[in-house]
Amino acid sequence: MNLIAFDMDGVIVDVSSSYREMIPRITRAFFDPSPDAPRLPDPIVSLEDVALIRNSGGWNNDWDLSGLVISLALSRLKVDIPRNGTNPWDIWRRCLQHLRLDTLIDYLRSTPLPIFTLYREIGAFRHPLVDLLDQGDIADGNLIRRLFQELYLGSELFQTTYGLEARNHHGPGLIETERLLIPADSFKRLAEQHILAIATGRPFAEAFHTLKLFRIENFFTRILTLDDCTMAQEWTEVLFEKRPSFEKPHPFMLNAIQADMEHPVNRRFYIGDMPDDMRAAKSATPPYTAIGFLSSDAAPDDLRLKLLDAGADRVVTSAEEIEAVVS
Helix, strand or coil: CCEEEECCECCCEECCCCHHHHHHHHHHHHHCCCCCHHHCCCCCCCHHHHHHHHHCCCCCCHHHHHHHHHHHHHCCCCCCCCCCCCCHHHHHHHHHHCCCCHHHHHHHHHCCCHHHHHHHHHCCCCCHHHHHHCCCCHHHCCHHHHHHHHHHHEHHHHHHHHCCCCCCCCCECHHHHCEECCCHHHHHHHHHHCEEEEECCCCHHHHHHHHHHCCCHHHCCEEECHHHHHHHHHHHHHHHCCCCCCCCCCCHHHHHHHHCCCCCCCCEEEEECCHHHHHHHHHCCCCCEEEEECCCCCCHHHHHHHHHHCCCCEEECCHHHHHHHHC
């Protein structure tokens, strides 16, 4: 019997029309209050830009990646941040309603891969306005995360998940466009012979909603999510007065899955679609066999090489290949 852990996005679930689209969508939503917003290119940032940044490593969390892309776009502008007021929604609207976007528009239209180019030039830049609006949790007024979650979940599921009415997006969310990449029958066959688990950067509510939607939740013995990483980070801060990140590429989730095993397993596999997944697998104790999964990505050839460079033992492209490798 083997332990087989899966990432969710890009492995279990096709997010090419949901999570992968979220960065361009939230970037546009952020700039919407500006009078120049209708003149922005559509999309503001291409999927190839996003894929190149994500594949460079360290950007497994889409909330953080959203803040980065918005910050990079803002770096081309002169932004006057209001000095009075504490409501993030008021600060955002007042700031953007007076913000002219001409220099950003010119740059986006004249530069190949403009956002990735900015990333190569200035790195993990965090704009002061983003820093102001991206603090705390959604319930505490984190505007960046709330814009993201409303767009992704849709107004109805957002209210169900957070107990808050949507403020900016009213209607269905991109989560409704997701589909399974690995058929339910494959999980059923694997679960009959092996222990299945999930290690994902999604919050638990989102992960479980999707698993239930496709009726595959009962195939997984353990489900580790962003919530577990956050809780461990908070406890570490309390106990040791430091707050490391336990999100991938840190192996925290994979180590936690192994720690809960009641019986020994023969082999351990982690199947992911990002270089950070491979790094997490190889740095776990003991290490997992790292399986890169290529499904739909803006730069698949580039990603295959990056998966191998990050430690992938194999790169596969189908559920049939996964079953063959782990059996």
